[in-house]
């Protein structure tokens with residue numbers, strides 16, 4: 001089943017369109033947005049990533065949804081502000097196999113609660129529709145904004161589960177990652 005669209009009060013989480021590629025490439029070339037990734041992406045890499053993401057949404061019941069800002073008192077509607085969604089890491093770690101929640105919003109759209117709003121609805125979909133037992137998230141220990149978002153979502157970190165990301169060079173300052181988890185039971189108790 002293709003992933004369904006998800007509506008929130010201010011946002012639409014939808015499949016990707018050709019027109020998303022330009023703002024996605026702009027976002028992926030922004031050094032602030034990409035601060036906690038090993039490198040920024042050029043246009044070719046960004047377009048390929050968008051293509052892979054869209055194929056995923058067509059083939060599976062989950063993926064990284066394109067996020068559209070429908071209306072917000074403080075901002076004009078914006079057809080593409082980034083992505084939020086669920087994915088299954090393809091590498092091995094002590095906590096895999098697992099389902100991960102992840103996000104990337106363009107810089108002008110930080111600080112307004114859009115990532116929290118989108119992620120809350122994605123968690124709801126993951127637990128209520130997909131019947132997941134647990135969702136995890138992880139990020140570089142340096143990425144305070146992403147960890148704050150995980151905590152707003154009710155996810156919890158056990159520092160004994162911090163890990164070196166297998167896709168990041170061990171001498172890179174971004175290598176060490178925090179792992180956050182939320183179970184279906186914890187989610188149900190807080191919703």
Ligand SMILES: CC(C)(COP(=O)(O)OP(=O)(O)OC[C@H]1O[C@@H](n2cnc3c(N)ncnc32)[C@H](O)[C@@H]1OP(=O)(O)O)[C@@H](O)C(=O)NCCC(=O)NCCS
Nearest residue numbers: 033036103104105110111112113114115116138139145146
């Ligand atoms: C991670 C990321 C999505 C977090 O963005 P964010 O703007 O901090 O998170 P939210 O959209 O949930 O917004 C929360 C902020 O908006 C404020 N806010 C305003 N209105 C709000 C509302 N209605 N609801 C919730 N928060 C609101 C909050 O107080 C908070 O402000 P603060 O940052 O000053 O504490 C963003 O930094 C990003 O895309 N980073 C680059 C990509 C990245 O690193 N991804 C993670 C890799 S693992």
